[in-house]
Amino acid sequence: MGNVATIIMQRLLLGLLTLLVVSIVIFLAVNALPGDFAELILGQGATPEAVATIRRDLGLDEPLIVRYFGWLGGILRGDLGVSFAQLNFRTNLGGAGDVGVIDQIAPRLSNTLFLASVTAMIAVPVAVTLGVMAALFRNSVFDRVANITTLSSISSPEFFMAYVLILFLAVLNPLLPSLSNIYEGMPFSERVEKSLLPALTLTLVVTAHMMRMTRAAIINLLASPYIEMARLKGMSPMRVIVKHALPNALAPIINVIALNLAYLITGVVVVEVVFVYPGIGQLFVDSVKIRDIPVVQACCLIFAAAYILLNLTADILSILSNPRLRHPK
Amino acid sequence: MSTLLKIRDIRLEGRSDEQWNPIINGVDLTLQKGEVLGLIGESGAGKSTLGLAAMGFTRDGVRISSGSVEFDGIDLVNASAAVKRGLLGKRIAYVAQSAAASFNPAHRIIEQHYEGPTQHGVMSKADSIADGVELYGKLRLPNPDEIGFRYPHQVSGGQLQRAMTAMAMACRPDLIIFDEPTTALDVTTQIEVLASIREIVEEYDTAAIYITHDLAVVAQMADQIKVLLKGDEVETADTRTMLAAPTQEYTKSLWAVRSFERPTKPAVNTGAVPVVSVRNVDAAYGTVPVLHDVSFDIHEGRTVAVVGESGSGKSTTARCITGLLPPKAGEIAFDGNVLPADYRKRDKSQLRQAQMIYQMADTALNPRMSIGNIISRPVQFYTGLTGKALRARVDSLLDQIELEPTQYYNRLPSELSGGQKQRIGIARALAAEPKFIICDEVTSALDQLVAEGILRLLAKLQDELKLSYMFITHDLATVRAIADEVVVMKDGRVVEQGEKKAMFTPPHHAYTDLLLSSVPEMDPDWLTNLLQERGVDNIGDAAVDKM
């Protein structure tokens, strides 16, 4: 067991290191902005005093490395800074705005996580079942139709899927609301109903990916000599699948799921914009448009962290499910 | 005796390029209870497909187009899936070529062992485990009480192969199909597996079909031999008759391969400078030491065979000579001059003097280059010839390897057979006009007849061009055919070296002796005699372990 523990520790450290380097990359990217933040925040007509205030507030006089560690320390304390919009407001109007980026992001992050979990709950079982079926009945009519459908579905941009679904499920047959204006304190059932259309859109895209990958993984597995051996031992098709294929399929399937959940992160941005869903993706895009750097920076870091975490989880789970590593020589 | 298996005029087809192509064209096969049939043929003869068809099983993309398979009165071609499942594993069992790939990595060996008996309702789990442990003992696996409770990756290849034989025996079937069970093993491991398979098949009076391409192996195992060629039966006879007097031309030519042997060359003049001299070489991959103090000389016009099992350091020695793996200590000298250790530091004239021919002709030739380009590149690179002179040189090289230039110049490697590809590899080596060629297992991926052609060609070229060969091989029959001197390696050390004649006459170094004695011979009594002579515990890996 010691062997596995060491490998997992290594992966965890590597994941942490990657995250650290990613934070440096994001920080440097933002600091590659020309001129002064202060000017950017206040626009062209800023007074010198206002600029000076902002400079002092942001600590722009300090060297790059000090600012980085200040930023990093802030993140670790849960302080992601103050958005430019807030800063502008505070500086120009003298108000004591204390709404930090973290307060802006927190409720939206939970909304996005809600959307992602609804999607995962529908997509994962459907995709894995369909993928296994396509692999079992490969080259059948079902497999061919599934192949063309999934290929078309992963090829379509998310907004195409979204509008087609809106057209059919919201406009032509008013079954579901096309706007997902959810708010805090909304009853759970209503929340689910309002999230259903964006969740369905994401499901369609993610399911197609996941199903294709599951199919490929299972077919790969079914070609292995030990599956043929099990069949030559006269085992029933059910037993071949459950007893011989499944334990070995776990690692690839876990990988497929994690990869696609990571893919959700990107998909969520566009879908939230289409359905005006108040999640972190929409906040991100809005901030990009108004160049609100602290928010962009924070969202970016959160997306990257989620992405790294998912890949790390997949990595660790597939190590745990590998008999060669669990039972070393 | 009663008939167990009756195959009549079976035809099998495989799907490729959107159409069905024949694999087996109407073969008959009859097997009595308790009889062992050897099925031999070269690659592509359809042996495995036929073996599986005897179980009523076809792989994906293969179908039985006509004919019948009758096992103990049951029609396997038309039987329902459920009926076949009831027979497979219980009355007909299978032993695959690669045990490492055919055991499920997720379950312990014993779990896979008792799966058959419990699922088929032959034995209870406890009985089957006890029986498995007993079988492991009979097959002389080390620690039979404990070995089954390991996972497949924790057990060595030869041991897994025996565990798989035990698994096939689990339900005490009437028939076992052995599909090349020892092909992937070293000779010393092979002999152990062969001995235990034979013993257990005899003990339980199980009928078997033993599929292999190795005549000497099948001679030990089978009562009857059937020879296949490209999906057709060539001849069938009982083993002794077949060995003594084959009737068909093809079979005769297979037998004749074993008799090729070069005349002995005169001994080297004392004081002659060797073409290549390996002096006290130590080498390592990273920090793992692989070679220890390896030294030998290769003289002009002579062949030195470097022999050993996998992992003995044969190929690593070649990498040290070519400079791909600079040695940690020691040096390589060419015509008496020490070469730079790293090939990147050697100049063109040093590089061209040592050429290499590879085991897998498929990976040795760039699949996107025409034969003409493959051969003309080194000619141009080393001699600077261009235009007509270049073409003339390439044509003469193709003539030397006995391929018609006009016919082959523009072809791609994929349009050539295995033996032809290997010849192109030889031509590419010759193009540099070297004095010395390393032949790395050049015949081991080829069928016997083709391999013999390559060996004869190499011998002819050596006589014509005064070439020196370093011949890396694990096959002692090849050594006997072509070598002048032999170097035996084990665990990165040279254990014995000398003239071929001396090497093949006792007394030997203990390991050389074991190696030589483990090579199956074309005598049906060879294994029996060997076991009597040495005892079951003094053959194969068991004997190596004692050293």
Place this chain on the structure above:
Amino acid sequence: MMTILWIAGVLLAILAVAWAFRWAGQKATSNAPGFRDMPLSVAFGYVFGAALLIWAVRFYFQPTQTEQGVAVASVMFFRWAVQGLIIAMIAAFAFKQFGKYVGSAWSRKLFRSMPLTASFGILVIILYSIVAIFAGAIAPYGQAEILGAANVLPGGDPALGGNPDYPLGTDNIGRDILSRLIYGAQNTVGIAFVTTLLAFVIGVTLGFLAATLGGWLDQLLSRGVDVLMAIPSLIFALLLMTIASVWAPRLGIPLTFFMVVIIAVIDSTRVYRLARAVALNIVVMDYIEAAKLRGEGLGYLVFREILPNATAPLLAEFGLRFCFVFLTIAALSFLGVGIQPPLADWGTMVRDLAPFINFAQFAPLAAVTPLLAAGAIALLTVAVNFVVDWMLHKSSGLKE
């Protein structure tokens, strides 16, 4: 709740019919192997498929107008979809037949073994290329030309708010939608193509160098790529676009140019990974060893020995990368930070025209325009994917 019960009931009914179907089949064919060894799940699949087909046919032939003369939009959309599918199939089939008899022996052989999806893909790619290259000649108006009437509905029927001069109508500031769709092919596809090309030049060069030279260069590049790939690509692109949008006006370089470079760099990491992996598989081949031992230089190794053997996987990857880049650019434009006006581009068009979808009940045609732009994106990526899928299938099939 009722819906779930309904679905369960229907599935159970299908299962019962499937069981009966198999049983009847066994009796009728006196236990032919096909029916005898058929699992219930397969029988279920057949019956389910048949039920779906019957429903589709019935739905297709429902009237497109209610008795009161109101258009039933869902039936109309369904009919358009089915007709589109049939036309696509016929076109693909005709194209395949054409390819079978025209062209060189090599291309004819290729067409003979080609599935319908692949020939459809090739046909679409050819059509898109023609439209993209000759956009200026085909489009009736300029892409930024503001015409007389805004918000003209598509269909060209004045009675329904259309105008025969603008068959697909005009947008909210009066630009011809058809012309913009055609120019969109030039802009969106052209920019995506250039970006992919750039990503490939960077990725393949570095990947091959890393694989052939190995050592510290390989370590440095691979670790760098690992880090860049740890940030989801669309997110990273959005971050960099934010920064670029500040730089662009100061430097006087169009933002679109920055977008091309940013996406190319981000995507080159994926290309690098593949190119390196492909090259590593080739580098271990004996023929590379033979060339090295001959004393060949790096240039010969890369261009004569490695590259010719890497073209097939790289070509397939080019197709996939193109789709990815194309979708990323479309997404950025849709979000408003991609290709900038006045250039016509499909992503932006979808965003601008999206509100029309809400009129689908009253004017089915009006709702089509935003979907046309989105569908134009989808159609090309689907086509490329079909071709790549076939190429991958073919190259993996040859190995067997």
